[in-house]
Amino acid sequence: MTDPESFEEIGHVLDRDADIEISTHARPHWAQTGTITFITLRLIDSIPKEVITRWDQLRCEFIARILPDPTDDWRADRDRLPDADRKAFDKQFKRLREDTLDSCLGRCPLRDPIAAQIVLDALKFFDGDRYLLGDTIIMPNHVHLLVVFCDANTMRKQCTSWMRYTARRINDQLGRQGHLWQSEPFDHLVRNERQLEYLRDYIKDNPVKANLAQGEFLYRRSDRAF
Template sequence: MADSPFRFFDPVEPITITRGHLPHWDQAGATYFITWRTLDSLPLPVWNKLLSLRAAWLRTYKINPQAPDWRWHFEHLPKVLRLEFARLFSMNLDMELDSCHGACLLKQPEFARIVADSLHHFDGDRYVLGDFIVMPNHVHLLVGGMARNAMLAQMKSWKRWTSRELNRHVGRKGRFWQDEGFDHLVRSEAAFEKFRRYIAGNSVKAKLRPGEYLHWARPN
């Protein structure tokens, strides 16, 4: 991908780690795989189940999930264990999202288009937009070329604008999206292509019919 506008994780360059339910890594100009979801995408019992799964895993490695500094201990585990943790939590989260909990308003093409238009709006200006898919209750996308910390700020901007527009169309007020999204720094061209395949196949895995999702692939 010599002519690609996407850059991948460089272990030599500085990184910034911010906190939330999971650690988020930022690096200037890097490429990210991002997921965010609607407020009703995971019923409370399901979310609590995922948290219990996470807690059980942490206890296996002598980390108290209730301790304020559990993330510090987690980050000092061997890399292979941290990757195992991410795969386990992400796999179960994705499975629940693809079960289409909640009202799934984004199944309606006109609502999915609002999200898609917001992603395209600053493409080539603030960022380089990669492939994305708008699912009935969540969004997956690849995005690159972001300045340090700008990715999380841009995600908040997308969510704020689309929340206002979607609420206006359905005649309601209040939060539309969960506050926090999940993001992964793309480490290599192979990982980038893996995420592209995941995005392209997400609707099939969720057994959706044409018109119940919106998939866009950046032309090569």
């Protein structure tokens, strides 16, 4: 349990002079104590395997137009791109991922209002104790949230806890079996105030972009500054 008073000095954008913890599993994860983090949890069928395969092909084609000696490892090749090209690469495929998620592929069990409420209730349960929860949107096949943790270890454990608990509850509620969530969430340290405002607007406007009707999503605006 975290002392609520310890939250008084956290909830800030990235401090480039402070320590950053980087861990790598399927993807890199950056964590910094007290920094606002944008997290995406997506359902296991939200991006089909054939779509991911096509993205890998597009990534290799992008890199081949720039590097004279590309390899079969686009991740390693990305790090070799000139700064401007690497930024363009990241921007292009970030937008592609977002557009695909907003297409609401897969079975979309979170379209069910009860399932969506299970997720939101789980996210709110330890708010102010283990973490500070900011703006949140429950979409039919993914979740975006802004959140602050006191340390990186808490972030990893809490994301796992959220996914395990909600998977069990939603499977029981909908009479389904099997995995619900993609095993590894996406997380991003908020770099500055401008990006924070962009992400708050992105969360709020996500249902509009995805052409969802009222009742197909669940949005929570935080009273905090994130």
